[in-house]
Amino acid sequence: MADRAPTEFDGHPVAPATRAFLRRAHRFLIDGEWAEGSAGETLASSDPATGLPLATVAAGSPADMDRAVAAARRAFDGGWSRTGARERTRLMTRLARLLEARAEVFTEVEVLDNGMPRAIAALTVANCVEMLDYYAGATLSIEGRTTTPPPHVTALAEALTYTVREPVGVVGQIVPWNVPLSTAILKLAPALAAGCTVVLKPAEETPLSALLLGELIIEAGFPPGVVNIVNGRGESVGAALAAHPDVDKISFTGSTEVGRKIVIAAACNLKKVSLELGGKSPVVVMPDADLSLAVPGVAMATFFLQGQNCMAGTRIFVHEAIHDELVRGLAAFADGMVLGHGLDPATQVGPLISAGHRARVMGYVHGGEAAGATRVAGMAQPAGPGHFMRPVIFTGAQPHMALMREEIFGPVMAIQRFASNDIEQIAALANDSPFGLSGSVWTRDLSFAHKLVSRIRSGQVSINCHGAIGTNIPFGGMRQSGWGREFGREGLDAYLETKAVTARL
Structure with missing residues (x-):
């Protein structure tokens, strides 16, 4: 029950006002009043980093709606x-x-x-x-x-x-x-x-x-x-x-x-x-990209919010001229990210939302290995409480693989190498998806970048950055992204x- 909610989470205290809120009864707001559910059912809320209970929340019915x-x-x-x-x-x-x-x-x-x-x-x-x-x-x-x-x-x-x-x-x-x-x-x-x-x-x-x-x-x-x-x-x-x-x-x-x-x-x-x-956003890295920007930028395009975001850049297309150097940088970045409770200021990667969702995401990892992709980061996954998962990077991904086709909604990056400098061929790679929500292009050649952006069928595309959303900037998808x-x-x-x-x- 809510009144048994702990005061510390993995050793990290929370504010008294936060504790007081967690201990309150959690009902519905209907017509300006807090109302009980008609069916008397409840839902349990828990801390995904520890599994500890947070609160018990009333669960509604169609009659409540x-x-x-x-x-x-x-x-x-x-x-x-x-x-x-x-x-x-x-x-x-x-x-x-x-x-x-x-x-x-x-x-x-x-x-x-x-x-x-x-x-x-x-x-x-x-x-x-x-x-x-x-x-x-x-x-x-x-x-x-x-x-x-x-x-x-x-x-x-x-x-x-x-x-x-x-x-x-x-x-x-x-x-x-x-x-x-x-x-x-x-x-x-x-x-x-x-x-x-x-x-x-x-x-x-x-x-x-x-x-x-x-x-x-x-x-x-x-x-x-x-x-x-x-x-x-x-x-x-x-x-x-x-x-x-x-x-x-x-x-x-x-x-x-x-x-x-x-x-x-x-x-x-x-x-x-x-x-x-949903999204399966393309990230295109050209041979003239500034790797000091591209390595952290591409990594966070995938791993921000544990990859649990719709605009995550999870299909990475890398020109063969810089493929190996970029992969080394990305793998080092991913393996160096700090996992931990979100209340710890050092944490860069928190837990996934639930045990079931972690199992689903790991299913894609095992499926990627079975399909022939090579895991170059995230080899050792954590054990213990919480739904944690180290960021995973695959190379050798192919267009037909689930890694490249389906929204995983977790910290899993799939890298596909390409050799062409033809803008139409590169755009075809980026558009080979039923989704069209976000994307990014990494290059010093801004003329090329703007030409490629005009050919990528996504509601939002960034140049030398990813997920550049803001209150004043319209955001949404094309095709099956909304x-x-x-x-x-x-x-x-x-x-x-x-x-x-x-x-x-």
Whole structure:
């Protein structure tokens, strides 16, 4: 139970406010109140670095989701959709300041619930504050335009035609376990700025930061029902949210497999759908690349967040002229990375999210060896408590191997050698995937880099860096990596409808 949550984790103490939060009862936020689950079921949250229990969280049912959607509909129809931009800005700014003031607690909760290193958790909390401030300001930029009225109207009288932007309505938001707080804020902030109401379903593995955020939402003064949070399993409450006839839009981040199910469920009322799905991002390293940048940059493109991120650069295409030198550098970097509890400031690689996920990732490692690839890093895997895994690097990967075709979502890098300098052939290698989320090109020849970037079919491609995302920069995928964009102005547009109005004067 939550009241037995330890005060130290692998010898690392946490703040008293973090301990107090873990010991609280963890229920649902529905209509501005903390509510019990109708089925009386619970989910256990544990520290993936130690296996120690963190908290017990109520698990929802479809009936609980019905209550949450009804509350969101009442709030939307009851006035939130017509709340002035300045009031929405005020509330969101207040939420940003509350989050900023409690950054340490949110950082520790993210580390304990997810396993990520503390430095990454602290950065994500700071980014969440920035996102709230960004979209709080964006409320004042929601505007339409005037245009030429239709001729069959102006033939009879003067007329005025203009457009207005209106909120989509009730939005269901389903977030993953790899960056739980950041993804929740990334979806909540533009939805609230647009005037939508929200039902948020956290990942069942990492619900705690969303529930802590719920406390701040109440404290900030948001009207009841504007934000509702229901924990639970994807196959029950997640499915109920996606198929709910009174939800106007679903925003989902997760696997491509589940994304397909979301699309099918959304067909019941043809609700709008935004999907940020899987990736198998290409990293192209040319012979003139600056290896002092490329070695750490390519390594972290794969191993950031233990490889548990959708934009991970896991397909590495290396020109034969520098192949051996780059591989030596990458292997040394990977084997030198420090594994440990995320609360330890020296930790560079935390645990994977669960024992089952670690077994799945190791299955790809064994499969890669069986297929003929050569493991050059990560030979000795750790034993003991926690779901730890040393970063693994394969050379000799071939296009048909699962290492190169499937999203592994773990610290596994596959390197394929190439000899061509032909830009079309190199682009064909990079595009040989059903995914198209991210990617990067490493070269000193910026003319070549820009030409290659224009040929890579991904929603985001970086030059001499990887995963260069930011609050103001649109992010999303092509092909099976998803529909739509998040971040930036495009992230706000996803929660707005355009209405055209013509008035005969």
